[in-house]
Amino acid sequence: MRGGILNKIYLTKEERYLILFLTLCLFSFAIVKIFNLKKATIEVEIQEQREAVIFPLDINSATYNQLLQVPGIGPVMAQRIIEYRYTHGGFKNLHQLKEIKGIGEKKFLQFQKYFKM
Structure with a gap:
């Protein structure tokens, strides 16, 4: 046929x-x-105000403003951390910070003392 x-x-x-x-x-x-x-990117409403921060911060519940108070974390990095946390359902361990663009081994060692699980 x-x-x-x-x-x-x-x-x-x-x-x-x-x-x-x-x-x-x-x-x-x-x-x-x-x-x-x-x-697709995630848009998070950002409110600029200082909060009293007690370190170490829980990486899975730290707010944008709390992240900004960590030495070496600026607005872009704070946004990336929140986006990663949102898209991956939270951090399982602190080493996952190295999966975020802009955080290598050196920055991870600098940041890790400011965070806890």
Whole structure:
């Protein structure tokens, strides 16, 4: 049987090409959406006010403002820590801090004394 299953549906050649084109468009759109979901960022409302901080901080409950009071942590790093905590369901151990962009071994050693689990 020549032409396969589409010949049984009695579509013209142009209609078959249109269906193929629409299917490819839909598939491409789905792929783009999947990759964009992985790049999505989390927006956290930030309130600038000083809080009294007692160290070490619990890494899984420290607020943005508390993180800012840790020497060496600025607004961007505090945001990254909160985003990591949110997307990964919290920290299981302090060494996971090294998985955050901008925290290598040197910064981890600097920060670790300010945090607890």
